[in-house]
Amino acid sequence: MTLVPLVSLPRVHVGEWFESLVDFINDNFGPVLDAIESILNTLFNLIADGLHAVPAILLAVLLAVLGGLLRSWRFAVFALVSLLFIQMMDLWDESMDTLSMVLVASATAMVLALPLGILAARNTGVSQVVRPVMDFMQTMPAFVYLIPAITFFSIGVVPGIVATIVFAMPPGVRLTELGIRQVDGEMVEAGHAFGAPPSQILSRIQIPLALPTIMAGVNQVIMLSLSMVVIAGFVGAGALGEVVLEGITRLDIPKGFEGGLAVVILAIYLDRLTSGLAVRSAVSRVRRKTAARV
Numbered sequence: 001m002t003l004v005p006l007v008s009l010p011r012v013h014v015g016e017w018f019e020s021l022v023d024f025i026n027d028n029f030g031p032v033l034d035a036i037e038s039i040l041n042t043l044f045n046l047i048a049d050g051l052h053a054v055p056a057i058l059l060a061v062l063l064a065v066l067g068g069l070l071r072s073w074r075f076a077v078f079a080l081v082s083l084l085f086i087q088m089m090d091l092w093d094e095s096m097d098t099l100s101m102v103l104v105a106s107a108t109a110m111v112l113a114l115p116l117g118i119l120a121a122r123n124t125g126v127s128q129v130v131r132p133v134m135d136f137m138q139t140m141p142a143f144v145y146l147i148p149a150i151t152f153f154s155i156g157v158v159p160g161i162v163a164t165i166v167f168a169m170p171p172g173v174r175l176t177e178l179g180i181r182q183v184d185g186e187m188v189e190a191g192h193a194f195g196a197p198p199s200q201i202l203s204r205i206q207i208p209l210a211l212p213t214i215m216a217g218v219n220q221v222i223m224l225s226l227s228m229v230v231i232a233g234f235v236g237a238g239a240l241g242e243v244v245l246e247g248i249t250r251l252d253i254p255k256g257f258e259g260g261l262a263v264v265i266l267a268i269y270l271d272r273l274t275s276g277l278a279v280r281s282a283v284s285r286v287r288r289k290t291a292a293r294v
Contacts, residue, residue, distance in 0.1 A: 022148050037158045040104060044157055048100040056092045060084055067269065070276030082265045091262045097239035098229055099266060101157065105164035105225045110218060113169050117176025117217075118202065127177065134170040142167055142228055146235050160232025160241070168224035175217030179210030219274040226267050240266075 026033070051059065060083035068076030086095050120127040145166050149159035183206045191201040207214070233241020240259050247256020 022151050026151060033152050036162070037153050040108075040158050040161050043104045044100055044161065047103055048097055051096040051100060052093065056087050057084070059096075060087065063269070067273060067276075071272055075272055075276075079269055082269065086262050086265055089258045089262065091240065091243065091258060094238070094240045094243055094259075095262050095266060098226070098241070098263070101161055101164070101229045101232070101237065101239060102222060102225045102266075102270070105161050105168060105229065106218070106222045108161075109165045109169040109221050109225065110172050112165070113172030113217070113221070114176055114214075117173045118180055120173065121177040121180035130173060130177075134173055137166060138170040142231050143234070145228075146232070150235055155236035157237050159235050160229060160237030163232060163235075164225050164228040167228045168221045171220035171224065172217045175213050175220065176210070179213030179217075180206050182213065183209045215274060215277055218277075219271060222270050222274060223267060226263065226270065230263055 054062070060080060063083060064076045064080035067079040086092055116130060120130045142163075145163035146159065149163040153159040153162060187205055187209065188201055191205050196204070229237065229239065230241040230244055233239065233243075233245040236242075240263050243259030244256055244263070246252065247254075247259055
């Protein structure tokens with residue numbers, strides 16, 4: 001027995017509206033899209049060529065030393081062993097391409113997120129508009145971002161980077177806003193009392209005090225970028241995403257597992273590295289000394 005609905009609701013063609021918006025942007029902002037593609041391609045090639053130019057073992061040692069300077073000698077040993085293990089799996093070139101994409105996407109995302117987060121922290125109206133937009137960006141399935149990215153930039157590295165930027169940016173905005181808002185109001189008032197202009201209060205008081213929280217945002221942006229870069233392998237971005245995709249399509253368990261393991265190693269390395277930067281900030285050092293005295 002079929003139940004007849006009391007009210008028949010009309011079909012809302014939201015997808016077609018979005019398609020019209022994508023077509024409008026594609027038809028009217030071609031030079032802007034070409035400029036974005038050129039810039040992202042140049043940045044990626046610059047970083048990738050630089051990483052590939054250094055002998056693999058030497059680069060692994062340099063990255064391990066960097067980890068030791070920012071964390072500890074134990075982490076340096078772990079990083080060196082892990083990076084050499086990637087080389088032994090014959091995935092070094094793909095890993096460096098992945099690292100290049102992550103660096104470009106994360107840096108671009110933070111360049112966009114920092115001013116937006118600062119503006120949201122200083123203006124309640126902007127914050128009320130930005131928050132639902134960030135909610136939408138963060139909850140939209142990652143694969144959906146690949147559709148307009150392919151439409152604007154065809155297939156390759158650039159659509160993967162663009163989709164990664166959009167997907168990874170929300171934590172940077174949120175934690176930048178949170179960090180600025182959590183700065184003690186008395187510190188800001190003291191800056192005003194000494195006649196400091198708003199730009200100096202922001203650069204010398206609010207941002208330094210909010211730096212640990214902002215660095216937590218950077219960490220999250222990098223982690224999301226790394227996860228999205230793998231998904232970008234579905235649009236021809238290459239790197240470790242292509243290795244994982246090949247393992248899935250061919251049911252090649254060893255290849256897929258090795259590609260995923262290389263991603264995990266990069267994720268751990270970048271996570272500990274950015275955490276080390278946050279721990280070494282002046283504010284974090286002061287907080288640790290204060291806690292030790294108490």
